[in-house]
Amino acid sequence: MIQDIAPHTYHNEYRPVAPDGSSFVLAYENGKSFFHKNDTDNSITLPRFRELEGNVSDLYKNYIYLFSIDDERFYLIPGLDTSLLPGYEFHENRELRYVQPQYLAFASITGYQLWFWYRNRRFCGCCGFPMKHDTKERMMYCPSCGCQEYPVLMPAVIVGITNGDKIICSKYEGRSFKQYALIAGFAEIGETIEETVHREVMEEVGLKVKNLRYYKSQPWSFSGTLLFGFFCDVDGDDTLTVDHEELSVAQWFDRDKIIGQDTDSSLTNEMMMVFAAGKEPK
Template sequence: MIQDIAPHIYHNEYHPEKPDADSYLMYFEKHNALANWDGEEITFPRFRDFPEVKTALSENIIYLFTVDDKRFYLAKELALPERKGFRLESNRRFRDAQPQWLSFAGITGYQLWHWYDVRRYCGHCGSPMVHDTKERMMRCPDCGQMEYPKISPAVIVGILHNGKLLMSKYAGRDNITYYALIAGFTEIGESIEETIRREVMEEVGLKVKNIRYYKSQPWSFSETVLMGFFVDLEGDDETITLDTEELATAEWFTREDAPPQPLNISLTSEMIWQFKNGKV
């Protein structure tokens, strides 16, 4: 999965030290990231590539995280020009760009940039928010409102029955041709187990039992922490009642016929391979 970057180690502790010339400088606009996308490996600019940007912490230069001993910083509200091969391209390219540890750093940095971008003003009183000096948090100096990075819990559900796996395709995503698994976000006041039962019933009209936790994954593309589960169909009726607003299709596949996803960076892909390899 995209976060599996060993032997590299991701450190998300908030230790805002002053950047140096070799520190990575991350810059985003809308859904685009500034990087050198040429060749087989992605690279991000460093402070030395933009000497006009001061190597100092400020409201516009924000410490993000460290990978191994390499520190990453966000250039916020600074219009960095495209130069030295660095150009803005869609953050979707982090799905297949190499090396994977830099792709993971890139999409994680994008998630934090988006959070900072939408937390400029206090949602309670409307005053400008300020950066806390001790933790990764935005604080309102007037009313004391505190805002932490947004993480939305969601489930991925592999439904099993008689040696088959239920796989689906999302509606309205003609550019995505591969199959996925049933998925959905947890609602307020709902347990994870209730989310699983509700999403399966809403999307394919089936009841499930024997909920078994598999694994979790941070998925910064949607500011989500994904939790994967395998479940069994309750009863023998495999008839699917499709929610056509959410799904384009849903079908039962044997281990031999189950189509894998083209990239092995997601929890969904790994769960499909677990099924195909007979491990569930």
């Protein structure tokens, strides 16, 4: 999966140390990340601070520390004019599912989630006053009313609904992503993550389920989500009643007929392939 970057190590603790010339610059637009892509080998390159030296007067003063991978640090530069970095372009975020090295793809999409949060926290939601960044933790605060805002995570479930040697695979309605996936949905206020599984399955395919087995989780910064993967068994009638506002199609697939995605970056694909191999938790 995209976060599996070993032997590299991701460090998300907030350490607002100053960048140096080799530090990475991350930049974004809505749904797009800024990098150079080599179409020959599908590799990407990210800009570094030294490439902006002499063109940005306050380069080493105006920055937001994000995280580190090994000893390499990643930053945002507020108000950066990306035209100062010729050779790099904005690309659709979905391209990061297919590029190498994987640790830079993971860094880029994780930075996008933080950029999106910072962009939407410029003003206090309580009084409208400009927010400031805390100096000790990754938090925005309002100097007027004291409101504090932390990065937002949206919990969601990925569900492998099984019936013997069959599993339900589906396609989303109205999405650019057209490959088969598993049933998924966001948790709502006041429910457990297990209750989310039962509700989403009923809403999307009209089934009752039992014997929930937790598989694993995944940070999915493409949608700002923390995913919880479960396998479960159909409880009773296995006739599907598909919510076509959410899904264009949903159907039962035999193990040997499962159609995997064209990348191994997602929890959905891993769970589909685990079931295809007969290795899902019982």
